[in-house]
Amino acid sequence: MAEDIRDKPVDALTATEARRELRLLAQEIETHDRLYYLAEQPTITDAAYDALRQRNSAIEARFPDAIRKDSPSLRVGAPVAAAQGFRKVRHAKPMLSLGNAFEASDVEEFEARVRRFLGLDADAPLALVAEAKIDGLSLSVRYENRDLVLAATRGDGEEGEDVTANVRTIADVPDRLPDDAPDILEVRGEVYLSRREFQRINQDRAAEAAPLYVNPRNAASGALRQLDAAITASRKLRFFAYSWGEASAPLAETQTAALARLGAFGFVINPLTETVVGAAGALKVYGKVEAARPSLDYDIDGVVYKVDRLDWQERLGQVARAPRWAVAHKFQAEQAETVLLDIDIQVGRTGALTPVARLKPVFVGGVTVANATLHNAYEIERKDIRKGDTVVIQRAGDVIPQVVRPILEKRPADAVAYVFPTRCPVCGSEATRGADADDKVTRCAGGLTCAAQKLERLKHFVSRNAFDIEGLGGKRVEELIERGVVTEPADFFMLERRAAAGALDIETWEGWGRASTTKLFDAIRARRTIGLDRFLYALGIRQVGEATARLLARHYGDLEALERAMAAANDPASEAFADLNAIDGIGVSVAADLTAFFHDPQNQTVLAHLTDILEIEPVAAPVATSSPIAGKSIVFTGTLEGMSRGEAKARAEALGAKVVGSVSKKTDIVVVGVDAGSKAKKAAELELTVWTEAEWLAVAAGDDA
Numbered sequence: 001m002a003e004d005i006r007d008k009p010v011d012a013l014t015a016t017e018a019r020r021e022l023r024l025l026a027q028e029i030e031t032h033d034r035l036y037y038l039a040e041q042p043t044i045t046d047a048a049y050d051a052l053r054q055r056n057s058a059i060e061a062r063f064p065d066a067i068r069k070d071s072p073s074l075r076v077g078a079p080v081a082a083a084q085g086f087r088k089v090r091h092a093k094p095m096l097s098l099g100n101a102f103e104a105s106d107v108e109e110f111e112a113r114v115r116r117f118l119g120l121d122a123d124a125p126l127a128l129v130a131e132a133k134i135d136g137l138s139l140s141v142r143y144e145n146r147d148l149v150l151a152a153t154r155g156d157g158e159e160g161e162d163v164t165a166n167v168r169t170i171a172d173v174p175d176r177l178p179d180d181a182p183d184i185l186e187v188r189g190e191v192y193l194s195r196r197e198f199q200r201i202n203q204d205r206a207a208e209a210a211p212l213y214v215n216p217r218n219a220a221s222g223a224l225r226q227l228d229a230a231i232t233a234s235r236k237l238r239f240f241a242y243s244w245g246e247a248s249a250p251l252a253e254t255q256t257a258a259l260a261r262l263g264a265f266g267f268v269i270n271p272l273t274e275t276v277v278g279a280a281g282a283l284k285v286y287g288k289v290e291a292a293r294p295s296l297d298y299d300i301d302g303v304v305y306k307v308d309r310l311d312w313q314e315r316l317g318q319v320a321r322a323p324r325w326a327v328a329h330k331f332q333a334e335q336a337e338t339v340l341l342d343i344d345i346q347v348g349r350t351g352a353l354t355p356v357a358r359l360k361p362v363f364v365g366g367v368t369v370a371n372a373t374l375h376n377a378y379e380i381e382r383k384d385i386r387k388g389d390t391v392v393i394q395r396a397g398d399v400i401p402q403v404v405r406p407i408l409e410k411r412p413a414d415a416v417a418y419v420f421p422t423r424c425p426v427c428g429s430e431a432t433r434g435a436d437a438d439d440k441v442t443r444c445a446g447g448l449t450c451a452a453q454k455l456e457r458l459k460h461f462v463s464r465n466a467f468d469i470e471g472l473g474g475k476r477v478e479e480l481i482e483r484g485v486v487t488e489p490a491d492f493f494m495l496e497r498r499a500a501a502g503a504l505d506i507e508t509w510e511g512w513g514r515a516s517t518t519k520l521f522d523a524i525r526a527r528r529t530i531g532l533d534r535f536l537y538a539l540g541i542r543q544v545g546e547a548t549a550r551l552l553a554r555h556y557g558d559l560e561a562l563e564r565a566m567a568a569a570n571d572p573a574s575e576a577f578a579d580l581n582a583i584d585g586i587g588v589s590v591a592a593d594l595t596a597f598f599h600d601p602q603n604q605t606v607l608a609h610l611t612d613i614l615e616i617e618p619v620a621a622p623v624a625t626s627s628p629i630a631g632k633s634i635v636f637t638g639t640l641e642g643m644s645r646g647e648a649k650a651r652a653e654a655l656g657a658k659v660v661g662s663v664s665k666k667t668d669i670v671v672v673g674v675d676a677g678s679k680a681k682k683a684a685e686l687e688l689t690v691w692t693e694a695e696w697l698a699v700a701a702g703d704d705a
C-alpha cells in the first residue's frame with residue numbers, strides 16, 4: 001500500500017496533499033457527525049474525533065488557501081433534534097463550541113496565537129481565566145427586564161429547544177435578576193447532575209425495572225428534556241454559569257469580573273475557576289483540577305482557558321464554530337483492558353464493511369462496554385489486532401469505544417492474524433479494498449442487490465437530515481422491506497394510496513395501528529415537496545454529505561439541470577466534468593462518485609420513480625453580504641499599526657472579502673501600511689484601488705451584518 005497520508009505530519013504535507021487530506025477529513029468528519037448526532041451511533045471516540053478535527057485545523061492554518069467551503073471548521077456541532085414536544089428557538093447569538101488542546105504544547109500554541117493576533121509583545125502579560133470544563137449540557141437562559149423568559153438547549157448552535165418550563169425548576173437558575181442586571185441578558189452555562197443524584201435516579205429506575213442511564217450527562221439530558229416539568233423538578237439538576245450571549249449592557253471589562261457579576265446575580269460559578277497569567281499559569285491550574293477530579297461530585301472532562309480581557313475577546317472574535325479567545329484542554333480518555341472475543345463485519349449504506357470488536361464486557365469511562373469499532377481492514381492490520389487478544393480500549397464522552405492496541409505479552413499462542421473478508425457477509429458479492437491509500441474502506445460490490453445496503457440506504461433516505469419522515473425508524477423500514485412492501489424510496493410515497501385501495505393492510509400489523517399509521521401517512525405526504533439539497537443528500541450518494549449536496553444544489557439550481565450535467569460529465573474530457581470539478585469544495589473523487597451514481601441504470605430508475613411523485617424545489621444561491629468589501633479580493637502590505645496582519649485578515653474575511661497574498665490585476669483593493677514595498681508599487685502600476693490604513697480601519701469598524 002502506498003504511504004498513508006494520514007500519518008504524515010502536517011509540516012511535511014505538500015499543498016496538493018493538503019488539499020486532498022482536507023477533502024478526506026471533511027468527508028470523514030461529516031460522516032462521524034452524522035453517526036453521532038443523527039444515528040446516535042458514533043463509531044469513534046471523542047478523542048479520535050477531536051484528533052481528526054485538530055488535524056483539519058492544523059492543515060487549514062498552514063494552507064489557508066486550501067480551506068474548503070464545506071470545511072468542518074465552518075460547521076457547528078449537532079443538527080437540531082427533532083424531538084417531539086419542544087419548540088425550536090433561535091439563539092440571539094449563536095452558541096459556540098470550543099477548539100481543543102491535548103498537550104501542554106497546544107496550550108502554549110494557543111497563547112502564542114492569541115499574542116500574534118493581538119500583536120502583543122512577548123513580555124506583555126496575558127491574563128487567562130482557567131475554568132473546569134463541566135461535562136453536562138450547555139444551556140442559554142434569557143432574561144428580559146430581569147425576568148427569566150426563555151431557556152434553550154444549544155441544539156446546532158443556531159437553534160435549540162425551548163426547555164423553559166423545565167429550567168424554571170432548577171434551583172441554581174434564578175427566576176429573577178437583581179435591579180442592577182442589564183435589561184436583556186442571556187446567561188450561558190452547563191446543566192449537570194451530581195454523581196450522587198445520578199446514582200439516586202438510577203437506583204429508583206432499577207427499582208422500577210426502567211433502563212439505567214449510562215452516566216450523569218445522559219441522565220441530565222433525560223431530566224432536562226422531560227415533557228413533564230414535574231419529573232425534571234424531581235431530579236435535582238444543577239447549573240454552573242460561565243458565559244453569556246446577548247447583553248444589552250456590558251457586564252464587565254474582564255471575564256473574571258463578569259463571572260463575579262453573574263455570581264452576584266445569583267448564579268453559581270464553579271469554585272475551581274482561577275485567573276492566571278499565560279499558558280504556564282493555565283497549566284498549573286490544569287494539574288490542580290486534574291488532581292481534584294476524582295473527589296468532585298460532578299463530571300468534568302478538561303479545563304477551559306479564556307482570555308480575560310473582554311475587549312480582547314471581542315477583537316479575537318471567532319473562527320466559524322469556535323472563539324479564538326478560548327480553548328478546551330481535555331483530559332486523557334479513560335482506558336481499560338479486556339479480551340477481544342470476536343470480530344463482526346457490518347455493512348453500511350455505501351457498502352462499506354466495518355469491523356466491530358465484540359468484547360468481554362468491561363467498565364470504562366462510566367459505562368459497561370461490549371463493542372468497539374475497529375474502523376477498517378487497514379486499522380486492524382496496522383495495529384495487528386487478533387481474535388483472543390487482550391486489548392486496550394478507550395472511551396471518552398458519549399461515543400462508541402475504540403480499540404487502541406493489543407497487549408502482545410498477553411497474546412494467546414494460537415492467535416492468528418485476522419483475515420478480512422473478501423466477500424460481503426450479507427450478500428456474498430465481492431468486497432474490495434479502496435484502490436488508493438486515501439480510501440481504506442472495503443466495499444461490497446452488490447449495490448442495491450445487497451440487502452444490507454438496500455436497508456441502510458432506505459433508512460438514510462427517511463432519516464432526519466434527509467426526508468425526515470417522523471415515525472419511520474430503522475425497525476419499521478426493516479419491516480416494510482421484509483414484508484416486500486418497500487423496495488425503493490418511491491415506495492414510501494405509495495403506501496397510503498395502496499392502503500386506501502385495499503392492497504395493503506398496514507393497520508392490522510402488530511405495533512402499527514390506525515392512529516400511528518395515519519400519522520405516518522401525514523408525515524410522508526408532508527414530504528412530497530422537498531428542497532433539492534435535501535433530496536440529493538437523501539439519495540445517499542457516496543461522499544455526498546449535506547454540505548456537498550448543498551454545493552451541488554446551489555450550483556445547478558434544479559434537478560433537471562443537475563441530471564443533464566451529470567449525464568454529460570460522465571465523459572471526463574467534457575466541459576460538464578470540468579465544470580463539476582471547478583465547484584469549490586468538489587474534487588475529482590467526489591465528481592467520479594457522482595457521475596457513477598447518475599450513470600447507473602438502477603439509480604436512474606430509482607430517480608425517475610421519485611421525480612414522478614415528488615415536487616423538488618430549486619435552491620437559490622446565497623446572497624452576498626452588504627459590506628463594501630464583500631466578494632472583493634484584498635491584499636494587505638506593509639506594517640499595519642492598528643491591528644496585526646492576522647486580525648486584519650480575519651476582519652476582512654468576516655466582511656466577506658477574500659484575502660490574498662500577492663497583487664495582480666485581479667486584485668480589487670490593496671491596503672498599504674508603513675514601509676510597503678514592491679506590492680504597493682505594483683498596485684500603483686496596475687492602477688488598482690489603494691487604501692491607507694486609516695481608510696481600511698474605517699471599513700473594518702463597520703458592521704459585518
Ligand code: IVH
Binds near residue numbers: 097098135138190326
Ligand atoms: S465556554 C464561547 N466554558 O464545553 C464559549 N464551555 O466543548 C463557549 N463547557 O459547548 C463555551 N464547561 O457546553 C465554556 N467553563 C466552560 C465550560 C464549557 C463546559 C462545554 C460547553 C461547550 C462545550 C465545548
